[in-house]
Amino acid sequence: MxxxxxxxxxxxxxxxxxxxxxxxxxxxxxxxxxxxxxxxxxxxxxxxxxxxxxxxxxxxxxxxxxxxxxxxxxxxxxGGGLYPDTARWEVMTLEATADGILDAAVLMVYETRVRPAHMVYDDWVEAQWDKASRAVKTVNDRWMAHLTGPLNIGQIAIACALGYLDFRHDGRNWRKGNDALDDWFAVFSQRDSMTATRPSD
Missing domain, CATH: 3.40.30.10 (Glutaredoxin)
Known part of the structure; x- marks a missing residue:
């Protein structure tokens, strides 16, 4: 492959x-x-x-x-067991939430990297950040219980989303007001799979 x-x-x-x-x-x-x-x-x-x-x-x-x-x-x-039958829809919803964070965060990058400077729409960029930050806050406030237990795709997806926010939007400080998620990510990001795949330009 x-x-x-x-x-x-x-x-x-x-x-x-x-x-x-x-x-x-x-x-x-x-x-x-x-x-x-x-x-x-x-x-x-x-x-x-x-x-x-x-x-x-x-x-x-x-x-x-x-x-x-x-x-x-x-x-x-x-046979990885990343989509457990007992919480399949919750895990897949977490993955979708993570991908939504990434969609918004990537569009923010494209707006300034691809679009000519005189055409950059600042309000649109901020609207994308509002989507991403709102989703991060929701995970912190409502979904932490689903980030515990055996490894699943929801955990992987959320960790990759937070890692990308650090990589491209560190100045936005997603951690502010999201202490539980910050603590979880600090541990999860030390997994061998995460350290081996840290993003680079």
Missing amino acids: KLVYSPASPFVRKVAVVLHETGQIDDVDLLPVKTTPVSTPPEVLSANPVGKIPALVRGDGPAIYDSRVICQFLNDRA
């Missing part, structure tokens, strides 16, 4: 953490790419017509894409 990836992508990181945690990292060759919403390399398009990463190129079927699809595929392939 080949993983079309960028080391800066938080969605790729989620997949990479799953690969590490399920013992499949050596089963995948990494194909690094550089892509933006306005510049998509052909190797990405050949794997995903939407032009987004990550994409997983398989030897026995078409490439699959979207990090949530890839993570479920890898979990099933390894």
Whole structure:
């Protein structure tokens, strides 16, 4: 298998953490790419017509894409237990919440990196941050019980989302007023899978 990836992508990181945690990292060759919403390399398009990463190129079927699809595929392939039957919908909702944080946080980056400076819409950037920070606060206030216990995809996804906020939006200080989540992340981020996948430009 080949993983079309960028080391800066938080969605790729989620997949990479799953690969590490399920013992499949050596089963995948990494194909690094550089892509933006306005510049998509052909190797990405050949794997995903939407032009987004990550994409997983398989030897026995078409490439699959979207990090949530890839993570479920890898979990099933390894019998990883990351989607427990007893809390499947809660775990998947946490993953969706994390991906929502990332959608907003990535759009903030694109707004200043891709759009010409005179076209940057500051109110729109702040609206994206409001989405991300509101979701972080909700996890801190309502979901901490679901971040305990055996490893699951919700934990992985939330950790990758918080790691990306540190990576790209550290000055926003998501930790303020979210002490429980901050404490949890300080421990979870020391897992071998997290330290091995820290983002880089």
